[in-house]
Amino acid sequence: MAAENGMAGGGTVGKALDVLDHIAMFARPVRFNELLTGSPYPKATLYRLVQVLVGEGMVTFNADQGTYSLGMRLVRLAHAAWDQSSLAPIARPHIDALSAQVGETVHLAQIDNAQVLYVDKRNARVPVEMYSQAGKVGPAYCTGVGKVMLAYLGPSELDRVLQQQAFHRFTPHTLTNEDQLRRELSDIRANGYGFDREEHEPGIICVAVPILSAQGRLLGALSVTSTTSRTNLAALEAQLPQIQTTVSAIAEEVQAWRFPDQAPASMED
């Protein structure tokens, strides 16, 4: 059985993508042997896998140093993905504007499996040291954007996703079981927005709002983040009108883009 290895696929493609992830994990050029250590694949197999990736342009081999890093083809694909996601590129100018208004860190996130994927970020005028970064993933059950998105998931999907939450206690305020979280989610549904009350990192708080299509489909979430030393929840809550305006504008524009003249599609269940 698998160790703490996040591998998914039995196929060759799955293995190759595993290796790609592995290379991505190191945030720097990496030697073959470094990859081998902690790889579930035997030397020869790993070797061929890496060769294939290099041949495909997904990985670059630096002959001078004998190191591998992610390739240009990936950058190209990356951009296509970002453009296609239709939320991020449309939201960009709106987030710029909001960020300029409130002067705090703004996050745009989507839900990916059971985790939060930060798809864009603007730093506060006075930046805050924190974990998050565009392109990074984070936990859903203890972040503002995560909880807000969970709150607007369909019941069956919510069940599935909650099953996968780790409920690790990051801080004394982290919600550490499903019941607590479910109560929080119904509060969020009642209010239309949610908070992060230092649940993931001490001193870090935020307000988060879901981005919903006209049909109520969850598109993503947006949050404004700050620190307890600088502000408090009430002050963040006071920003809500501007945040809501931003979110509405984004939702409308996504709507117009995705369904240029199409009737609303029926939803699942």
Next chain:
Amino acid sequence: MAAENGMAGGGTVGKALDVLDHIAMFARPVRFNELLTGSPYPKATLYRLVQVLVGEGMVTFNADQGTYSLGMRLVRLAHAAWDQSSLAPIARPHIDALSAQVGETVHLAQIDNAQVLYVDKRNARVPVEMYSQAGKVGPAYCTGVGKVMLAYLGPSELDRVLQQQAFHRFTPHTLTNEDQLRRELSDIRANGYGFDREEHEPGIICVAVPILSAQGRLLGALSVTSTTSRTNLAALEAQLPQIQTTVSAIAEEVQAWRFPDQAPASMED
């Protein structure tokens, strides 16, 4: 290393990545049948390939509409690739500043095989309709950034790369053979910068400057682009001091980042 077929995608991984590219090419969610049309693979094969990609999170299947788009995992990898490339993330704020100063379109590019890869872009205050886009590739022999990068390639690599240029005549000003281009490149080396004199698109002109490390290694190129209806080469040339300042700042920072005099904390010693 026996004789190889020239086709990309000898193995399964290659085919899967082909499909990924294919999906990326459409700038929107795409139906299975659309992919099938113009795919070299038979229906069942393509189907399984796409399924694998979906299973791996590289492609998202939208059940409501029966469409495929690029997946979150790709976005994640993409960001890692962009971050790791070390030029783009460092250059970003500098490009923001330059763009604000000059008010014209700014491109940041790197060389990828024999082509130009635009890794970042800022639009002019008054945007111009044009081909280029971050994440897209373009020809090297008839763009400002392309020629400037060619000019600072090593002799053997330059030979190899020139071999691969198409020398297609896009406009009456396009340089259409190696000799013309080589003369242009030595001019560029003499000046330290180069122009695009409507060589790729009529009416589009630019100044481009190479980004070089302290050791003279080519890191990328930066250009400021405009139109003949708005300005001229002399006016663009007048922007050079600001561009050079920006480029120096980027080069220095990349230098500092790539050799932080700190060993990566790891298992062995």
Next chain:
DNA sequence: TTTCCGAGTTCCAAATAGTGAAACTTGGTT
């Protein structure tokens, strides 16, 4: 120098995963 060592690379028979024509399912249209 010679020997040793470990990173990187190649080999090949056995095992596995991929292939694709064709058949089938689904849902909408005539």
Next chain:
DNA sequence: AACCAAGTTTCACTATTTGGAACTCGGAAA
């Protein structure tokens, strides 16, 4: 009811992948 097109599954056949082991290569130790 018959038809059609998109999407999905099947299955005998085959090409690719696998990984233990052997090999190369260059540097460090003997």
